[in-house]
Structure formats: structure tokens, C-alpha cells
Amino acid sequence: xxxxxxxxxxxxSDGSAVQLRPISPDDAPGIVAMHSRFSERTRYxxxxxxxxxxxxxxxxRFVTVDHRDREAFVVLAGEQIVAVGxxxxxxxxxxxxxVAFVVEDAYQGRGIGSVLMEHLADxxxxxxxxxxxxxxxPTNGTMLRVFSDFGYQVQREYADGVVHLSFPIAPxxxxxxxxxxxxxxxxxxxxxxxxxxxxxxxxxxxxxxxxVGAAVLGHLRDGGFTGAVVPVHPSxxxxxxxxxxxxxxxxxxxxxxxxxxxxxxxxxxxVADAAAAGVHGLVVISAGFAEAGxxxxxxxxxxxxxxxxxxxRVVGPNCLGVANTDPTVRLNATLAPALPPAGRVGIFSQSxxxxxxxxxxxxxxxxxxxxxxxxxxxxxxxxxxLLQYWQxxxxxxxxxxxxxxxxNPRKFARLARRIGRSKPVVALASPARPPGVGDSAGxxxxxxxxxxxxxxxxxxxxxxxxxxxxxxxxxxxxxAGGRVGVVGNSSALTxxxxxxxxxxxxxxxxxxxxxxxPSAGAAEFAAALAExxxxxxxxxxxxxxxxxxxxxxxxxxxxxxxxxxxALALGKPTVATFLVGRPxxxxxxxxxxxxxxxxxxxxxxxxxxxxxxxxxxxxxxxVDRVAAQAAxxxxxxxxxxxxxxxxxxxxxxxxxxxxxxxxxxxxxxFPVALKAAAPGLRHRVDLGAVRLDLPDEATVRRAYAELAxxxxxxxxxQPMVPPGVACVVELVEDPxxxxxxxxxxxxxxxxxxxxxxxxxxxxxxxxxxELVDEPRAAPLLRxxxxxxxxxxxxxxxxxxxxxxxxxxxxxxRSLTLNPVLxxxxxxxxxxxxxQVGGPVARPDTGPRRL
Numbered sequence: 001x002x003x004x005x006x007x008x009x010x011x012x013s014d015g016s017a018v019q020l021r022p023i024s025p026d027d028a029p030g031i032v033a034m035h036s037r038f039s040e041r042t043r044y045x046x047x048x049x050x051x052x053x054x055x056x057x058x059x060x061r062f063v064t065v066d067h068r069d070r071e072a073f074v075v076l077a078g079e080q081i082v083a084v085g086x087x088x089x090x091x092x093x094x095x096x097x098x099v100a101f102v103v104e105d106a107y108q109g110r111g112i113g114s115v116l117m118e119h120l121a122d123x124x125x126x127x128x129x130x131x132x133x134x135x136x137x138p139t140n141g142t143m144l145r146v147f148s149d150f151g152y153q154v155q156r157e158y159a160d161g162v163v164h165l166s167f168p169i170a171p172x173x174x175x176x177x178x179x180x181x182x183x184x185x186x187x188x189x190x191x192x193x194x195x196x197x198x199x200x201x202x203x204x205x206x207x208x209x210x211x212v213g214a215a216v217l218g219h220l221r222d223g224g225f226t227g228a229v230v231p232v233h234p235s236x237x238x239x240x241x242x243x244x245x246x247x248x249x250x251x252x253x254x255x256x257x258x259x260x261x262x263x264x265x266x267x268x269x270x271v272a273d274a275a276a277a278g279v280h281g282l283v284v285i286s287a288g289f290a291e292a293g294x295x296x297x298x299x300x301x302x303x304x305x306x307x308x309x310x311x312x313r314v315v316g317p318n319c320l321g322v323a324n325t326d327p328t329v330r331l332n333a334t335l336a337p338a339l340p341p342a343g344r345v346g347i348f349s350q351s352x353x354x355x356x357x358x359x360x361x362x363x364x365x366x367x368x369x370x371x372x373x374x375x376x377x378x379x380x381x382x383x384x385x386l387l388q389y390w391q392x393x394x395x396x397x398x399x400x401x402x403x404x405x406x407x408n409p410r411k412f413a414r415l416a417r418r419i420g421r422s423k424p425v426v427a428l429a430s431p432a433r434p435p436g437v438g439d440s441a442g443x444x445x446x447x448x449x450x451x452x453x454x455x456x457x458x459x460x461x462x463x464x465x466x467x468x469x470x471x472x473x474x475x476x477x478x479x480a481g482g483r484v485g486v487v488g489n490s491s492a493l494t495x496x497x498x499x500x501x502x503x504x505x506x507x508x509x510x511x512x513x514x515x516x517x518p519s520a521g522a523a524e525f526a527a528a529l530a531e532x533x534x535x536x537x538x539x540x541x542x543x544x545x546x547x548x549x550x551x552x553x554x555x556x557x558x559x560x561x562x563x564x565x566x567a568l569a570l571g572k573p574t575v576a577t578f579l580v581g582r583p584x585x586x587x588x589x590x591x592x593x594x595x596x597x598x599x600x601x602x603x604x605x606x607x608x609x610x611x612x613x614x615x616x617x618x619x620x621x622x623v624d625r626v627a628a629q630a631a632x633x634x635x636x637x638x639x640x641x642x643x644x645x646x647x648x649x650x651x652x653x654x655x656x657x658x659x660x661x662x663x664x665x666x667x668x669x670f671p672v673a674l675k676a677a678a679p680g681l682r683h684r685v686d687l688g689a690v691r692l693d694l695p696d697e698a699t700v701r702r703a704y705a706e707l708a709x710x711x712x713x714x715x716x717x718q719p720m721v722p723p724g725v726a727c728v729v730e731l732v733e734d735p736x737x738x739x740x741x742x743x744x745x746x747x748x749x750x751x752x753x754x755x756x757x758x759x760x761x762x763x764x765x766x767x768x769x770e771l772v773d774e775p776r777a778a779p780l781l782r783x784x785x786x787x788x789x790x791x792x793x794x795x796x797x798x799x800x801x802x803x804x805x806x807x808x809x810x811x812x813r814s815l816t817l818n819p820v821l822x823x824x825x826x827x828x829x830x831x832x833x834x835q836v837g838g839p840v841a842r843p844d845t846g847p848r849r850l
Contacts, residue, residue, distance in 0.1 A: 077311065083113075135164055154166070203274075217231060275311075348374075575600045622646035676712070679833055693720055726821060731814055
């Protein structure tokens, strides 16, 4: 069974979109037409002969496949087939298949071969094929590079004038790195074409100047856009003082972007007109799509499908627009009448109305903007696309996001961890999550905030906090540590600042806060700041300034703000609260002390994350992926799945009668433990649901009778194992991060307090070690009050195995290991609960697709 049973849209290396789907017999005419467009060289390189036409017998075989031993995918640009790739198994049940593909001349060199390779390899693996072979002419350097550049370990042999290639197709770190690199480049290029267009067509701008279309057209014109602005109007010759045309093609100038403000019913015609003009992307301002109900959602899907078929991407619909302050572009294709000043902060907003407020507040604070995108319904372009673009954008140093939901949470976490190493990412995103599955509701609000931080994202709760952090990152260096010097002219304010620092986890250096007093003049204030900035014990400054009483200081002495730049020339990050006057350029100023300190603390935690090595994903022994796939065949065998990843729970026999309990105990060997079978009771010694160390038949009979009377006839029988510290390992699906692994200590108290640490999948060795040490009850694992320390390395290994299982098996919806007994000599998993669902294509796994 192929994983591409429906058409999928994919991006090529130039950022344009095409469609990929399985071949069908109905494609025969399209295959013949594509073959007719091949050059003689392309035919010879593919078929090793001139092959001027496809014989009927070959054609039938080409388009007829079983999607198991023989598979083929076609790539379509619009309605036209432009490429085909296929594999054919080398004999019944063979683990090898021959792979081949061909791309028509006009589309060669645009990355189609690598996309086909990804999808063919994925389909082949799912059908039990482990390696590919191929035959390529030595002169076909392009095809040889497709194979060699993929990251596979390719073996070559030259015989009979042909290069014979063979290579395993299992994903490796090398192949994933290649795939993610291509994904990054294609998505970044697709956005770059939207934000730096040579010309813009505006559809739906009325000649009367009324409506959103006319508003965007006016902002484009008045904002000084450096390219051509083409109003498209069915009858008017001019709109907003600009020449108008009935079609974008009629303008006779290059048009790369279309701004669409027409009713949903008219969008289809607009897409066709824009495609004819060679437009690369649409910014759909219009509302009335998915947000309006089922009919609108269907119209939205049709819009995206038509746009992708024409190679275009879509921003919106129901969005605010896009902007780029680069002086060579000066693009304001938004409903905001004015943009913030040019700067180095990229902003993404899912909400249009929210985006207007965000731009206005950024302008008020003087936060310089590099580019802005409002995604609206996010039918196509998303925050992940913008992360890909901003990663390498030389004009952007700080990334700010407003996210209502996560379309591909796993990808967001992966991108954030990578991009956060070079550029800070600040996100206004809700920490709330729907109830989880299994025994745990998953990460609470505190844990979700920590998950953002552990992915390198600075999460904030409000728009002011988003801007608080943004202005600090945009104007100041990162702190070298968490040691703070507080300077001010009010003992009340400096004391408040010091208290806020402690509350935010910052350290106030000995000798601070330093209060220069309300009568200190500008020179004295500047000297105190300069001394603090040069103090080697201080990593960052918090400055508070209250206005002097009327007549207390001369005008020269009172001009404290003018003295600040020279005093802060040593370059340590500084936040300030001024109750009067405007701060100097480049100094982040806040309305209250708490806001200033909170922003500094968030940036400090990000800097600490940067200083920690990211860790690696170690190669685990005793992992059998073939056995894991077998364990998931219907009906799934959760225990066999765990064993395939080196996780071996203690044997457990479920019984529902007294005699069965006695027989199970005898079979397992005395002593045994009896436990109520309900998942919530299996570890509840405090409720009497567990009976331990039963040495013989008589004690088993007595214990079973007591348990059955209180908790029901179904009871679990297990052999006794050495005691240890009870721990819990969990796997749940989080809406912001995808699969996350949780760890905590067992017991009612820790469960009541939600004492769990969480990390997003995939886990590194550092993630696993931090998970073990992070819960508040973790000292119990390190030998609390004279107890022997447990084998924390064994716990970390268990967490890595759960993380790899979650990463590789999307059918596993949740997993709970409770309890896990940790001892000085290792660990024992007493109970495991695994919830397995149907086959799914988890976002951010498998071959590339939009």
C-alpha cells in the first residue's frame, strides 16, 4: 500500500508548487504527450535507445501498477504530466527493487528527481523493500548526482557501458539532513518570491476608492513600492490614479504577486488570470472562506488546489496582507495604513485584526520591522514557512510569532530548535491544551511553557510582553549570565526591581541595588551606571529613574537621559524604567519595573539555552524495527512492540477467578504480587489494591478473595522483583509540539502536584538526562537522606527508547509505564499501557509535501 493514495502538493527547488500522485491507467494519454515533448537526449538517457514512441504494450505496463511490487508516481504541473518515477521489485518477496524516473526537459534541474526519490523510497519501505538498484549511463551526470547527493551509501559498478548502482533506502541521519535541507531551501525560496516581487497585480480595488482592495492598493502606491503596481479592473481605465487593465497580462510587465480582494465566488477566475501572467503567489485578503462554514471551506480548498496547480502559493485567505521594509522593495500590501520603521524584526501573525494591533504597537515603540506576514486562515503559507525564510534572511535578526493553533506542531518544534540557535524566536501562543489520553492529561501550563523554552522559543502571554521581549532582543546584546546590577534614584523603585529579579530567577549582585538618591544629578547618575556597567560581576543592568521634585535640580543636572548613552558604552544589556522623559535610542524602556525585569529574565533563559550543548540522538542497541512493524499488524501486540525497542515489562497474567490466580502464581513462581487490574489501581498500595510478596498458595487465595471483593474479579498476577523508587514514564500528543515524553516519580502526592518533566520527540541524550533530573522529587533518585542513588543512566536509556518509539511509530497514540522501579543496579518496568490507533501520516514525517 502506498502512502500517497491521494494527490499531494510539493515544492520544487525554485519555490514553485507541483502535484504528485500515483499513476493510473487513465494517465496513458498524458504519458504519451510527455514522451512526445522529450528531447532525443532525454529519451536516450532514460531508455538507452532512441525510443521515438511508446509501444502500446509498454504503455499499458507503464500505467498499470499494483502499488506494492510495482509502484509509479506522476508529477503534474497544472493538468500536464511532466515527470514519472517508478520502482519494480526484483522477484517475488525480494527486498530489492529497481528504481527509475524521467523528467521532461523544461522541468529538469528543479528538484523533481529528489522529490520522486523520497516518495518512492517511502512507499517501497512500507512494502518491505529495503534497497534500490538502478542502471544509469555514465554520461547522465544529473541522474548520478540525484542518487549520490541523497545521503544514501551508494555502491557503484561499471559494466557493459552502464553504471550499476545499489543502495539501502532506510532513513539515516544523513538522508534526513539532506531532506530537511532541501525542504528548508524550497520553502524559503517560495516565501522570498512573495516578499520581493517585481510587480504586483491588485484584484478587487474599486474605482470609487471604497473597500479593502482600494485600501491595499493605496497603501502599495503610497508606501513607495519599487516595482510595478497593476490594478486589474473589468472596465475602469484608471484606479487610484494608476493605469488599470482588464487582465494582468495586458499590463505587459513582470508580475510576481497578486493581491486578491474579490468575493469568494470570483476567486477562480482571478487565479486563472494571475497564472496566465506568471504570478508566483496570491495574498487573499477576502473573507468568506473556511471561517464562514462548510461551503466556504470547500471554496478555500478549491482555491489552494487551483493555485498549487499553477505553481503558486497562497497567503490567507481572510488575512491582513504582507509587508517588506527593505528599501529596495518597500512593500506594504496590507490593510495597515502605516508600517513600523525599517528594522531587523520579522513578524508573523495568524490573525488579521491582531496583526493590525501588533504593527501599531510596534510602531509606537519604535521596533524596526524587516518583514511581516498575516496568514489569516493559513490555508497554505504558515508560520513554519516564515521560519524557514527568516532563518537565512540577512535582514532579519529577531523573529516574532503570534500563533493561535499549530498546523504542524512537530515541524514547528524541529524548526524552532534549529533556528533558535542563530536567531531568537519569540512566540505569543496559548499554553492551554485539550485533555490528553492515558493516565495523564499531559503537560500543564507550566510544563508547556518549559517545552517552548527547551525548544529555544521565548514564549509570552500578551502583546505587550511580545513587544517587551522584542525591543530588548532587537536593541541589546544577550546577557552573559543571570547576575544583575540594579541602579536608580528611588529606593522604593530599586527595591521593587531587586525583588522582581529574585522572583524571575535572576541574581542581584552583592552591593546592589544601588540607590543614588533623588537629588543625584545627571553626572552622578551616569557615573553610577558606568561603574555598574564595568563591574565584572554584573551581566546585565536594570535602570530605574523617577523624576526629581520641581526645582530640586538644575536643567543640566536633571538631563539624566542625555547622560545614559556614554555611561552604557560597555555593551552590557540594559533595561530601563523611566517615569518621565523618553529613553535614548536603542535602550529598551518599560512602563513598569516588573515588565522590564520579566523581559530581561526571558532573554536570559534563552541565552542560557544557547550556551547549553544541544545533545545528540544516540544509536540504541536492541532495537528491531522489523519486529516493531510486525507488532503493529492488526491486531497490534503492544508488548511485542515494547520489546522491539528494548523495553521489557515484567510478565503479567490477568485472571478472573481464584483457581486461575493460584495457577498463574504457580506458573510464575513464588513469591508473587496480586494487583487490582484497573489501570488506575495497579500501583495504589495506599488503597489496598496491591498485595506484595505472597509466598505460597494459601496467601494467594486469601489475597485474591480480598481484592476481588473490593475491586472486582479481574486481578493481575506478577512475580516479585526487588524494590526501588517508583517512577512514571509517559508519552502523549501535544498540540504545540506533537509527541512529548514525560517523566516523574510515582505516588499520589507527585501525581496530585503534576510533578512531571516533559520533552518533545525526538529526544537527545541531553534531553533524557535533563528529564531524569528535572522533577521536584528527583533528589529521591540521587540518594536522599542516605538512600543509595539509583541507576539514573538506565532511566535515561529507557526515556530514549520511548522517545525513539514515539518518533518512529505514529500509530502509537499514548504510552504509560507505571510504575518503573529504579534501583542502584538498574530498572524494572512493572506495567505498560499502550494505545495504538490506525495508520496515520503524522505531519513532518515521511517525504516532503505541502
